Structures are given as structure tokens and as C-alpha cells.
Amino acid sequence: MLSRLEFAILLWNSNNKCLLMKRSELFFSFLLLPVDATAIIIAFLTAYTVRVRLDLIPANTDVQLAEYLKYGIYLMPAWLIFFAFAGLYSIDRQKSYPNKLYKIFISSSSAILLLIVFIFLNKISFFSRLILIYTWVLSISFVFLGRVIVEEIRKYLFRYNIGVIRVICIGANDITKKIISMSNRDLAMGVKVIGVLNGDYKESSFKILGRVSELQAIIKKYHPDEVILTDMSLPEVQINDIILACSDNNVTFKFIPNILFLMTSHVNTRHFAGLPMMEVRGTPLDGWGRIAKRIIDILFASVALIISSPFSILAMLAVKFSSPGPVIYAHDRIGRDGKKFRLYKFRSMYDKAEEKEKRYWTEAKDSRITPVGHFIRKTNIDELPQLINVLKGDMSMVGPRPEQPAFVDKFQKEIPEYFKRHRVKSGLTGWAQVNGLKGDTSIRERVRYDIFYIENWNIWFDVKILILTIILIIKEFFGGKYEYRHNS
Numbered sequence: 001m002l003s004r005l006e007f008a009i010l011l012w013n014s015n016n017k018c019l020l021m022k023r024s025e026l027f028f029s030f031l032l033l034p035v036d037a038t039a040i041i042i043a044f045l046t047a048y049t050v051r052v053r054l055d056l057i058p059a060n061t062d063v064q065l066a067e068y069l070k071y072g073i074y075l076m077p078a079w080l081i082f083f084a085f086a087g088l089y090s091i092d093r094q095k096s097y098p099n100k101l102y103k104i105f106i107s108s109s110s111a112i113l114l115l116i117v118f119i120f121l122n123k124i125s126f127f128s129r130l131i132l133i134y135t136w137v138l139s140i141s142f143v144f145l146g147r148v149i150v151e152e153i154r155k156y157l158f159r160y161n162i163g164v165i166r167v168i169c170i171g172a173n174d175i176t177k178k179i180i181s182m183s184n185r186d187l188a189m190g191v192k193v194i195g196v197l198n199g200d201y202k203e204s205s206f207k208i209l210g211r212v213s214e215l216q217a218i219i220k221k222y223h224p225d226e227v228i229l230t231d232m233s234l235p236e237v238q239i240n241d242i243i244l245a246c247s248d249n250n251v252t253f254k255f256i257p258n259i260l261f262l263m264t265s266h267v268n269t270r271h272f273a274g275l276p277m278m279e280v281r282g283t284p285l286d287g288w289g290r291i292a293k294r295i296i297d298i299l300f301a302s303v304a305l306i307i308s309s310p311f312s313i314l315a316m317l318a319v320k321f322s323s324p325g326p327v328i329y330a331h332d333r334i335g336r337d338g339k340k341f342r343l344y345k346f347r348s349m350y351d352k353a354e355e356k357e358k359r360y361w362t363e364a365k366d367s368r369i370t371p372v373g374h375f376i377r378k379t380n381i382d383e384l385p386q387l388i389n390v391l392k393g394d395m396s397m398v399g400p401r402p403e404q405p406a407f408v409d410k411f412q413k414e415i416p417e418y419f420k421r422h423r424v425k426s427g428l429t430g431w432a433q434v435n436g437l438k439g440d441t442s443i444r445e446r447v448r449y450d451i452f453y454i455e456n457w458n459i460w461f462d463v464k465i466l467i468l469t470i471i472l473i474i475k476e477f478f479g480g481k482y483e484y485r486h487n488s
Helices: 020-053 065-085 097-121 130-158 174-185 212-222 236-248 257-262 288-322 353-357 371-378 386-392 405-414 418-423 443-455 459-477
Strands: 009-012 165-170 191-197 208-210 226-229 252-255 267-272 275-280 328-334 340-346 395-398 426-429
Touching: 020 065, 020 130, 020 288, 065 097, 097 130, 165 174, 165 212, 174 191, 191 212, 208 212, 212 236, 226 236, 236 252, 236 418, 288 340, 288 371, 288 386, 288 395, 288 459, 328 405, 340 386, 386 395, 386 426, 395 459, 405 418, 405 443, 418 443, 426 459
Parallel strands: 009 275, 165 191, 165 226, 191 208, 226 252, 395 426
Antiparallel strands: 009 252, 267 275, 328 340
């Protein structure tokens, strides 16, 4: 028998990025919203039909269906909020059907109770109390049925490797055997062990992919979603290299609790293949946080484009007639998941000045910048075209500022945690920038502020940064010195 300690595997979610597995999890979690809403409406329709139309128990009423259905529509937001608070939209495939049914029962009961309180407080002469019982029972049944259907569709897709978690285990031992056995026996888990790293111990039941020292190359070749360390005998230095390799490649890392001190995040208790484990919490921008941020980006960017359009038009004319060359400057930048995208700016330098002088880092007094360029840089008007990048999904309104590919390669070698900035989309502005770390300032300090932002994100944090950015621009426009500083 394996010990409880051997079963306890600690999960660090280092890839809150766009891997297929995460996209699939997020898609099915988001799909539950319309499924639940539809199930609730159907419950109201069916309850009305059973109570009024079928006359199983005659009801003396002339209340129309639309009049009763409006209660369901009014109650819908609160009903879905109850589901959300119960954790029914969290991204966790390990929840059992009895657990889901229990949470649906509690949430639906709370929603119906809220409706009853509303009817009582407003002294509404309700035509039938029995219809509320029908609605309560039917809503629980239909919502649960909808979730079973969604879950069965997801399990069916697992057969075609859609949404399946691809795992590499480090350590050919009993824990690895248990994980492989569980994943092979229960295909509904959606987990596939693609191989094992540990060349010292070879067994026919394991597909040996190579040695631990080859992890970087193996990750690039096999593209796993997760790496699970099951060999507790590895030295901490080597474990740290494994963690960095997974972080740099946006791969989830699981490991044994006795190296917990290497991490600084909080943990949750979870189960994997029936094995108790602890999970280091991912960033707030995992799952629903990412969806909320994207919605906010679209709203803010759309409004900002409209408001800033007069300034953009004037900037375009000024750039066009002040010096020869294109109005818009497009250049490669590195964004989320280390993917390249074309960043747009109003051209502030003489045409092809960077290529001619072979200098790509801007200095305080740079001779390559045009007179108009100095003004639009000072006022940040040159950044306005990046609102298009936000709407396209390349960038966010708030996040770490994007760098050129050559600088990313350089900084990543110098600063071990640098690539963590790419766990989220790059931003028009960021926590580092509103704290004065912009332009020719310490990269290491910027990274520290960027990681603080990623680990502590919430909607109000974004709003605060946007407000501080506006204040910064106004002060700099009028020649004031911006001195806001937060000790992250």
C-alpha cells in the first residue's frame, strides 16, 4: 500500500494560458450558464402547464403564462448567482454527481425561498402555492439533467483526445503506476499519461521519454499540459530547475508536499484519480477572472476609442505632415504565452531610424524622435492605436507592458521570474508604470511589480490602475512630476 504522504501531490497551476485543455475546461464551465438558464425557464413553463393546463389539481385562475414566467426572468440573475456562490461554475472536473445535485438542491431552494419572500413582502395575491413546489422540484431536476448532458458530452469528447490533460510523470515508481492505472481505467477523468522521465528505472509498463535533465526539450517535443513529480529523492536544486522549465513553457507542475517551502502561494485540498492532493492556487485571472477581464477590456477600449478619436485624428495629421513615413508604426512584441503579435503606435521616430542606427532601446533624450514624436510620447497619444490591439484580443487595458522578442530573450536569461509576466495579456498600462517604472528604468523592479499585479488581480485593481494612469498623463502633460509609489 502507498502511504498517504506518497498520495499527496501538490499542484502549482503555472499555466493560466490558452492551452487546449484549459480552453476546454473554461468553455464547458461557461456553457453551463445558458444551460442552467434554459433549464430554469423550462421548469417554469412545465410547472405552469402541469398546474394550470393539465388540471391535475384544478386551479381557479385566469393567470396567463407570460405573467407567471416573468417571475422566473426576474429571479434568474439571483438564481445564477446562488449557483456561482455554490461553486457550480468553478473549473473542476473532479466534482461528483451527488455533490453537484446537493449544491443544485441548496441553490434552487434558496432561489425559490427568495421568490416566496418577495411575494409575501409585496403582498401579492398569488394564484397558486402548489405551482411553486412544482417549479422547485422541476428546476432541480432539469438543471441537474442539463449538467449531466454537458458532462457526458465532455466525456464523449475525451475519447477523441479533445480536452484531455496530457501528463508527464517524473519518477518511475508506485505513485506513477497508480496515476497511470487510474487514468487508463477511468477514461472519464480525461487524463492521459504520455510518458515518464527517469532513465534509471525502466519497466515495460512505462513509456520512458528521457531523463530529467532533458525536460525542456521533452516539453517542446510532446507539449504536455502537466508535469507530475513523483520521485521525492531529487535534490531541491533539480526540482527548482523543473519548476522553472514548467513555468517558462506554461505547463502545470505537481509535486510532493515536502518541498512546499519552495512555493509562496496558498493551497487548496483536491483529489486526483482518487488520490488526496493539495493545489497551489492559480492567479485570480484563471477561469472566470479571465472572462471578466476580457469583457471589461472590450467595454473600456470601445469607449476610449470614441472619446480619443479627435486626438487620434489630430495625431495622424501631425505625424503625416511633420516627417516622411507611415503614420502607424507596427512592430513585433511578445504577449501572453510568449506568442508574438503586431503592436500598433503612432510613429514618433524618423522613418526606419531604429534599423538605420541599430538601436532598439529608447533613451530619455533620443535624437531619433521627431519634434511631434516628443509631444505625443509625453502625452501618451502615441499609444492610442493599441486600443485596436485590445479589441483584437492581443492586449488588455491593464497588464505588463510588452517587450520586443530580442529583449524578452535577454531579460529571461537575466531574471528567472521574467517569463511569469507572460501568464497574462500585455497591457496599455500597468502597475509598474503607474509606480513610475516606465521608460529607461530597472527591468528587475518592473518584473516585481508586474508579478504582484498578476498574483493580486481583481476588477477594482484594474480600475485603480486606469484612474492612476489618467492622473499620471494629466500631470505629465502640464509638466508636473508624478510621484505615486506603492511598495509591492
